[in-house]
Amino acid sequence: MPDREKVAYWNDAVSRTLVPMTVAPRGDGPFHGRIATDHLGYLQVSTMEADAKRVSRTPALIARSSEAMVAVGVQVSGTATFVQDGRRAEVGEGDLVVYDTARPYFFDYPQRFTTHVFQLPRHKLGVADGDIRQVTGNAIGTTDGFGAVLLPFLATLAASADGYPPAVASQLAGHVVDLFATLITERTHPGGADADTARSHVLIRVRDYINQNLGDPDLSPEGIARTHRISVRYLHRLFESERTTVSRLIQQRRLEECGRELAHLGTASTVSAVAHRWGFVSTSHFSRAFRRTYGVSPREWRKLRAAQVDGGQLSAGARSPSASR
The missing domain is CATH 1.10.10.60 (Homeodomain-like)
Incomplete structure (x- = not known):
């Protein structure tokens, strides 16, 4: 793009790709930026590289959005200052931030940077609004409990998001939602006080998977557990309070259809x-x-x-x- 048109073009590109926002370059020289996006089912994975800039998400811009989204940003290079819900976080390389696009926020990138942005519909997360509000405005580092497991996985996923067939992509989206919900639960209820929430979320994903694969004669507890990366024993424990077993649920749903x-x-x-x-x-x-x-x-x-x-x-x-x- 010609230098004089770059900022306007970048504002439009970022707003269309992520959510409506205002981008203001920090420097006076030509602005350079690149954004690439892929989809894993309902999960959008974007990688953005750009020169120093400030990003604002205002109430007026929020009103232009059709759907509330939750985003998780992974700072690959450079640093950022992030503000939401009255909290200010200094984000370094490798840090992670959670933010809600339905409420105002602000990013300040003082130098050229690269970040991965994972964005999904708010209703898919199945986490209370109050819990999300407790997590926003904080930087989560690679040494912070579950963040140490989640960050490497997200970095790998962002690098290979365009290489999965649709069926696998949809399954991965479900896994990422489970991981995000677990992260928020860990941060808001330390010590596992809300472990039932995480179990309930996995149970919902398992039920959805069963409903989507009823026609597969090989659908079994072993295959379900393997797909969701849990043990068969843990899968059976999930259904102890459901007054049925996994095998009985599969047969019941098949008979209904x-x-x-x-x-x-x-x-x-x-x-x-x-x-x-x-x-x-x-x-x-x-x-x-x-x-x-x-x-x-x-x-x-x-x-x-x-x-x-x-x-x-x-x-x-x-x-x-x-x-x-």
């Missing part, structure tokens, strides 16, 4: 095809499990639904899949 599809009058699929589509290897095993759960065979279930001309209740003994939840 089969029941819904069989009840759809427009489908021409056979019972066997429906069962296989939702992960059942054996049609006879599926039929026995369906009858045991809903009181009728899959074929009887389909006939009962077809006979409903007025959308009334099923015959006695035939329980709706949605009612089994």
